[in-house]
Structure formats: structure tokens, C-alpha cells
Amino acid sequence: MRLGRAVRRRAPLNRNAALGAVLLAAMGLLFRGIVWFGLYVAFALAPLTVAMLADPIVADRGFALELGVAFGFIAYALISAEFALVSRLRAASEPFGTDSLMQFHRYMGIAALVFVCAHPLAAVPERLELADFNPLQGGLAARAGAIAFWLLLLLVAASLLRGRLRFAYEGWQLMHRLLAVLIALAMLGHVLAVDRYTSVLPVRVVTVVCVAGFLLLLLDYRGLRLLVLARRPWEIAWNRDEGGDTRTLSVRPVGHRGFEFAPGQFAWIATGRSPLTSEQHPMSISSSAERLPDNSLEFSIKAFGDWSRETIPALLPGTRVWIDGPFGAFTLDRAPGQGFVLIAGGIGVTPFRSMLLTMRDRGDRRPVILLYAARDWSRVVFRTELEALAREIDLRLVWVFEEPEPDWQGERGYINAAMLERYLPAPRDHHQYFVCGPIAMMDEIEELLARAGIPRGHIHSERFNVV
């Protein structure tokens, strides 16, 4: 990881030198982010631009009809680009962070649906009938268009309602991918069968390239990359019960050197017989980003679902697993600050363990405050380790318990504005703030921090349950 290396060159760290290295790396990432964003916009506008320049239509076509066509081209490109946002292209995801791309993917998916709905409404409002949405009626163009429309509606609805419908993640993910492929093919069929703008080669080429790019990315994501992953196995070194329904897995690479990461990043873990047949789960890396002699990594996993409750405890030393990483922008290596405030809720402490261990290993002397919220002591993980770290680095620990023992003298209840006032260090805008925990807690804390005068750019969080 480039950022990690930039910071690691100096140990123990001089504060100004560390800030300079992080700032420089952040500028590089910003530039790359701008380039990737520009490419995305250019891709989204490519079919429309080529169609406008080629403009093969000679018959009279009204403004509304052309507007409908334009909406169709935009929806077509947006849907084709959707997969690129979540296909784990490391170069593209590094500047933004995987969770940001997932959220962007979600919003642009909804935007694509809006453009798809606007496409027939603007193009043929006077002769639009319900029968036009029947995939069993009409010519090839109408049928393919109707199929694409209904499948896209189903895909978006299933994604938005997954939580309420209690749709299992694995089943939803499989359906999501299958529907996406069918939609891409139906869209292509519709555009080619309409044969108006696509009657000329440049427009035909750009529309085919859009969907071909989508399918190639899918092939890479679900095929080539899994084959590469299968050739780089890891094995369980140890599997430890941390209490609070949490286990820490130590995994070491088998026959390769593993990978470097920045503290706070995550990786996808696949267990089972092969990564080709197993679902992958995103997990924060909880060990130090400074490499151990055997290049091993640690993941601390709380029992939430079937996989974490049943599969994880059963992983014995020597068991093969597959790790795809690192990913994510939730790392203090990207945040130039004179100190850090880490706010954890429950198992949200895992990326902070990685950050604190890394600071210790790098000799980083910048001050850190960790506010750790849990129900009570029984739900706290890494207590002994964190207390030991508080003696090794400039770390202040603040435990916040929702239901503490009656004789508890510390903070109790939820983290609130008054509590933050007591602990936030001065000057507030010289520090970076990281929040990790349940979604509702992160929403609340982010708002409290913003109200406390923390610049929004200094508040960092990461969300994975965006669907």
C-alpha cells in the first residue's frame, strides 16, 4: 500500500514529517480521484455524444422524442457503468474507498431507473399504453425494452427492500448479479433493434462497447480474479475467542508474500472448498499494518449471521482460506492530523485496533482518544490489549456503557453532545475523527461532531450495509 509505505519510511515518526507524507499522498489520491471521476462522466455521456455527432436521423423528430432518446442513452450508459463501481477495481476504488463507491452505485442505480422511466414518457407520451410494457407483445425492440424495464425495477426494489423483506445477503447478491446481466443484454437488444441512431457504425460500436465492458468486468470479477485468488491461498494460523461473541483469526499466506495494507482497511474473506464456489465477506483487518515476519494478518469477527456464527468458530489451524484485499479509505494514513479521536461502537473497534497497533509499531507519538461504547464489560473486546497500548502510546481510553454495573463510575448511556464536549481535544480542527459501529450510531455521532464544530472533511466513517 503506497500510503503505508510513505508513512513507514520514518520510524519513530516525526509529527511534521508524518503530516507532510500523508498530505502528499492525499494530494496524489485526490488527483487520481478527479481523473477517475472524469472518466466516469465521459463514459456516461459517450453514447449520447457519439449519437449527437453522428446524427443519422433525417426525418422530422420532435424535441420531446429526441429528449426521450437522450434519456434512454444516458440510462444505458449509467447501467453499463454500474458494475464498474463495485467490481473491486483497486486503482479506481483506492481514491474513493469501497463503501463510497457502493453508495454511489446505489444512488446512480436509482438515477438510471428514473432515466429509464423518463425514456418512454418523454419520447412517446401521446401513444404510450400499458400494453407497451408487456414483454410478451410487440416487436423485438419493444419486448427487449419492456424486459429491461421490469428487470431493472425488480432489481432496484429488491435492493431497497432487502432489509425489510429479510432477504438473505447471499441469495440477494446472486439475484442482483443475474438480473444485472439480463438487463444489460436486454438493453443492448432494445437499442440495436430500434435501429435508429444505432443504424450508423459509431453509435453501434459505442453501445456494444458499453455492454461488452460490463460483461468483461463481470468475467474478470467472477472468473479471472477468483482463479488468481485460488492460486494464492492463506491458512489459519490460530483462531482465538476474544469474548463478546467475537473471534480473532490469524491467517498467513501459503506460497506467496501476502499483501501490505494501511491500518483501518478491510479485505474480503472466502472460506470453504474454493473461492470459486464460496461467497466472500468484507472484514476489517485488525492487526498492525507493520508486517509480521510471516506476513500474517488478523481479522476479528463478531457472530452475527450463519457464516460468522457457525463457520468461523469451526476454522481450525491449517484450514485454507482466501483473502482479497486490501480495500477501503478508512485509514489514518490518509488523514493528516495532529492527533486522532476514534469512536467505536461494539465490534466497530476492530479497525481501531489495527490503527493503534500500527501507531505503536511505527513509534507514532501523536495523541489518540478512543471512546469505546458497548453494552457492558462483557461486550468489550481487546480490553487487556487496549489498556496495555494506553501505556505504550499516547492513548486515552474512555469506556461508555449502555447498561453498566451499578457501581460503574465512568460514562454511561449513549455517546452524546455533552460527553463529546468533555473529551474532544483542542484545537478541534487539527484532529481527525474516525467513527465505526452500528449505522444508527455512526449517523448520530457524525451529526454531533459536525454540530460540535468539527469540519466535515475531518470526520471519517465506513458503511457496508448500503443495501
Next chain:
Amino acid sequence: VQRLIILRLAFGLIALFTSAALLFSWATSPPAPVAARTAGDSGAREAALFEQRCGRCHAREELLEWLGRRSDADAGGALLEFLGEHGEASNRENRTIVVYLETLATPP
């Protein structure tokens, strides 16, 4: 915080794409026939465009006569194709010229 930024970005992009769609529609849809415009708009702009793009080599009457000789319904399309192959004007300008000539060729 992050979600808000991404949401704003998404709305910004939707606005950008909608503007691009409007630009596309403006560029690819034919202008309204001269006769259908308001009384104050005499078609002087179209006449000037014709003079600029075609007038140096072709008299207006020459093209009107050519249009009049065509009996098929797509005379305008054929003329548009001709202009696309013979001039340097944009598609939109060519369309404007065709509509201008067709308007003049159509008896009131």
C-alpha cells in the same frame, strides 16, 4: 457526512446528464417551420444562414425548383442528405436550411 457528499454528487450528475439530454434534443430535433413562428419572426435568420452556407454557389430559386420537382414525401430528407455531403454546415444548420426552403416551397 460522506453519504451527504455522495448524495449531492449524484444529484449534481443527474442535473448534468439532464442538461446534456436537453442539449442533445435541441441539436438533433428540427427547428420549427418558419411559417409556424411568431409574426415578428420573418425568417431573416434562416435566410441569412442560407446565404452564408449555400448562397455563394446556389440561388434560392434553384433549390426551390429542385424541391418542387420532387414528388416524393421525403424531398426534405433527400435535400438534407445532399447538404450533408456537399457543405460544411452542421446537421442543425442543414436542417434549418431545409425547413426554410420547404416553408418557402409550400403554398400558403
